[in-house]
Amino acid sequence: MALGASQRVDDVLKRFGERPEYLLQxxxxxxxxxxxxxxAALTALASALRLPRARVEGVVGFYSFLxxxxxxxxxxxxxxxxxxxxLGSEVLMARLCHNLWLAPGQVSxxxxxxxxxxxxxxxxxxxxxxxxxxxxxxxxxxDRIDIICELIRQKLALDAWPAELFEFENNIHQRDALxxxxxxxxxxxxAAIAMGRDAWLNQVQASRLRGRGGAGFTTAVKWLACRDAPxxxxxxxxxxxxxxxxxxxxxxxxxxxxxxxxxxxxxxxxAVGARRGFLYLRGEYLNLRPALEATLARRRADxxxxxxxxxxxxxxxxxxxxxxxxxxxxxxxxxxLESLEGKRGTPRIxxxxxxxxxxxxxxxxxxxxxxxxxxxxxxxxxxxAFAATGTAQSAGTKLLSVSGDCARPGIYEFPFGVTxxxxxxxxxxxxxxxxxxxxxxxITLAPYEFGRRxxxxxxxxxxxxxxxxxxxxxxxVAHNFVQFFAHESCGFCTPCRVGTSLLAGTLDxxxxxxxxxxxxxxxxxxxxxxxxxxxxxxxxxxxxxxxxGLQKFRPAYERHLMHADFSPAFDLDGALRRxxxxxxxxxxxxxxxQQPEASR
Amino acid sequence: xxxxxxxxxxxxxxxxDGQMILEAARAAGRYIPHLCWHPDFPPHGSCKxxxxxxxxxxxxxxxxxxxxxxxVESDTPEINTERxxxxxxxxxxxxxxxxxxxxxxxxxxxxxxxxxxMTTPRFRHFFPDRPVDASHPEVLLDFNRCxxxxxxxxxxxxxxxxxxxxxxxxxxxxxxxVNAESGRLADTDFSADDKAAHICPVGVILKKRVGFAVPxxxxxxxxxxxxEVALPKSEDSA
Ligand SMILES: Cc1cc2nc3c(=O)[nH]c(=O)nc-3n(C[C@H](O)[C@H](O)[C@H](O)COP(=O)(O)O)c2cc1C
Ligand code: SF4
Ligand code: SF4
Ligand code: FES
Numbered sequence: 001m002a003l004g005a006s007q008r009v010d011d012v013l014k015r016f017g018e019r020p021e022y023l024l025q026x027x028x029x030x031x032x033x034x035x036x037x038x039x040a041a042l043t044a045l046a047s048a049l050r051l052p053r054a055r056v057e058g059v060v061g062f063y064s065f066l067x068x069x070x071x072x073x074x075x076x077x078x079x080x081x082x083x084x085x086x087l088g089s090e091v092l093m094a095r096l097c098h099n100l101w102l103a104p105g106q107v108s109x110x111x112x113x114x115x116x117x118x119x120x121x122x123x124x125x126x127x128x129x130x131x132x133x134x135x136x137x138x139x140x141x142x143d144r145i146d147i148i149c150e151l152i153r154q155k156l157a158l159d160a161w162p163a164e165l166f167e168f169e170n171n172i173h174q175r176d177a178l179x180x181x182x183x184x185x186x187x188x189x190x191a192a193i194a195m196g197r198d199a200w201l202n203q204v205q206a207s208r209l210r211g212r213g214g215a216g217f218t219t220a221v222k223w224l225a226c227r228d229a230p231x232x233x234x235x236x237x238x239x240x241x242x243x244x245x246x247x248x249x250x251x252x253x254x255x256x257x258x259x260x261x262x263x264x265x266x267x268x269x270x271a272v273g274a275r276r277g278f279l280y281l282r283g284e285y286l287n288l289r290p291a292l293e294a295t296l297a298r299r300r301a302d303x304x305x306x307x308x309x310x311x312x313x314x315x316x317x318x319x320x321x322x323x324x325x326x327x328x329x330x331x332x333x334x335x336x337l338e339s340l341e342g343k344r345g346t347p348r349i350x351x352x353x354x355x356x357x358x359x360x361x362x363x364x365x366x367x368x369x370x371x372x373x374x375x376x377x378x379x380x381x382x383x384x385a386f387a388a389t390g391t392a393q394s395a396g397t398k399l400l401s402v403s404g405d406c407a408r409p410g411i412y413e414f415p416f417g418v419t420x421x422x423x424x425x426x427x428x429x430x431x432x433x434x435x436x437x438x439x440x441x442x443i444t445l446a447p448y449e450f451g452r453r454x455x456x457x458x459x460x461x462x463x464x465x466x467x468x469x470x471x472x473x474x475x476x477v478a479h480n481f482v483q484f485f486a487h488e489s490c491g492f493c494t495p496c497r498v499g500t501s502l503l504a505g506t507l508d509x510x511x512x513x514x515x516x517x518x519x520x521x522x523x524x525x526x527x528x529x530x531x532x533x534x535x536x537x538x539x540x541x542x543x544x545x546x547x548x549g550l551q552k553f554r555p556a557y558e559r560h561l562m563h564a565d566f567s568p569a570f571d572l573d574g575a576l577r578r579x580x581x582x583x584x585x586x587x588x589x590x591x592x593x594q595q596p597e598a599s600r
Numbered sequence: 601x602x603x604x605x606x607x608x609x610x611x612x613x614x615x616x617d618g619q620m621i622l623e624a625a626r627a628a629g630r631y632i633p634h635l636c637w638h639p640d641f642p643p644h645g646s647c648k649x650x651x652x653x654x655x656x657x658x659x660x661x662x663x664x665x666x667x668x669x670x671x672v673e674s675d676t677p678e679i680n681t682e683r684x685x686x687x688x689x690x691x692x693x694x695x696x697x698x699x700x701x702x703x704x705x706x707x708x709x710x711x712x713x714x715x716x717x718m719t720t721p722r723f724r725h726f727f728p729d730r731p732v733d734a735s736h737p738e739v740l741l742d743f744n745r746c747x748x749x750x751x752x753x754x755x756x757x758x759x760x761x762x763x764x765x766x767x768x769x770x771x772x773x774x775x776x777x778v779n780a781e782s783g784r785l786a787d788t789d790f791s792a793d794d795k796a797a798h799i800c801p802v803g804v805i806l807k808k809r810v811g812f813a814v815p816x817x818x819x820x821x822x823x824x825x826x827x828e829v830a831l832p833k834s835e836d837s838a
Pocket of ligand 3: 800
């Protein structure tokens, strides 16, 4: 191994200690210099950590942003959510490829650059977006693409690029209790400390706060179970993986209200008796990290983190930031815990649940960014005040990430119970054909449903609200989402690993205009299996967009059918393309008819 | 004290507290299909062939604790159709040419396909490119047939103390990795005497030069179907 490489392995070991649970963090750090992880570096790291090399290789292979092969000094990944596509990402990607003389998925011959697509980067309100060596660039247009190409040709280091390229907007258009909270850092904590641990938990109970990450579990119940789990050490984890396509409200909370998030984590620690906290930040939000670290440092200096927080003897708690590396499934809480432990992000068997067996087997609370930020409001104003807004089963407000066909994409905070129509009016959407609430895993609403309410008892959502006007094809939308799930399936269980690929393949066939009614039946069968037999929520939600699409927008699918009962996915004539190329023939005799014979 | 029981397809099955549905059923001489479950290891829950229906929900019998009074449906047309689809998925994602495979007749995947009357592959084949590893003097690895049950991974780690195997990749691109920088089995401490050398339910990990010592027609599942072979022998279930 080159001397430089072994030096870097040593540096990383020094920085993180020889702790195998930091393996993922070490790999991310190790990759920074060369953009990939040479085989010898993996061998050296494995032996220093006394881990089997294959395990290290397995972790590298799991995460999209880790590379066991060279990928170019500049790695450019275009966000491939349907919203980015609607904003023109495909044309811009073609322009960039043309400028740099390369093809998607390939490394340029001089090793300078490679271009590809990646799952939604959480910038749908200011897309199209892309990642350059992990750092996000939003608001792409032809000028920005040309500037970026020029910077790459000059081989300028990323730190020397114009800083404004890496800046985001918050685009907050509607504020309610949370986004207008102006309490100084520490006030919420002081209030909760003054109440005492038990009275504080009673307030959380009275607030009826439910999780904002998707599942809507009652927060106080989770905290109580963790508090009462027999162990001396407890853990608080803030889930900032925000991988659901079309969701970006956690990004805005982390950039505009990081104190509320960290204070919420500290409030959770006060309730359950935790000493360690982790913010699991998706790799796509790397740009936010320096500011978040600075906020943590300030909170330590002010006594809101560290020993005897707020003067309460024995209340010791601190927070570390762990990065993800391009894996949507790591938002699932047990996969997240595996990832925090430096492993492949495979969802665990439940029970046991994280509240009793979480990070390294310790009782662990996992909460969404928004859930934790909301805890500050409860500490400041009391549980009853919090429960006074919203609906019977959904107390408080909800942040919505609005993107797509509307005049003002961005963040909207509404009390639960707001109708879809009200949100559409607020964001300036006209001629709306459909709204996708809750992301790719969520629900597709047709106009006759726009009177429905955003709430756990009606239309639940982790926050995504994607708007499609009547020029859009809802088949394309579902096709994009299904490709997303196939790409993000962790591959652990049979139905999802194979089923998402089969489903994507069938939709590909329809997209090529080769579908048949039999394919629609096959799709419905796959949908059922995925829903029923999958190991985790990724697989069971993967068919949602297609199920809704077939039910509510069936003509969009039927347009893609050939009028036959059955047509093969295999393209006979296409298979001869290479033979034609080699022999230089293209006459009628070198082609085969695709239509099935009548003698079937 | 009387033991709690649950109903499996209408018949009473006793269980111990904390026991999983599949284990309790087995102990009572009742077969629930399984590929990734093995009596020597904790439940893994990846293949989903053990799917059963409890109170309207489909759950993995190997990883779901039995509950008193529960009604579990297993050998029903609905559940067996679901299992058949899962088998078809396992067949098309790999390269399984049974007539040319030396594990034929001893393979659990093939035996289960017979058991569940799978007659067609149904889905399009993926035809993945998975080169074999013949580097080791005693053992051949034919990755084309891997179903990712991770039994070799677990056996090597927990029984052999070696960790010769691990999984890498993600989703449909998942694959088995070997513990060497070269990626070759010959460069690991693997031995044909390892527990991991004998645990693969399909034809990936094959001992060289004995492939046809037992002729086809006289092999394990040629003599008795899987649902009989997979149950514990009566002497050790007592
Ligand atoms: C595939 C999948 C992805 C998920 N992604 C996220 C995520 O990015 N952020 C999040 O907070 N919760 C996510 N969840 C939900 C978490 O598993 C968990 O329920 C949540 O973090 C709990 O926090 P809460 O109770 O505050 O909502 C995901 C779930 C699944 C099944
Ligand atoms: S459902 Fe998909 S993501 Fe979840 S465990 Fe199974 S393969 Fe992994
Ligand atoms: S090689 Fe065999 S034992 Fe190992 S994971 Fe694959 S199928 Fe299972
Ligand atoms: S035997 Fe239960 S999931 Fe494989």
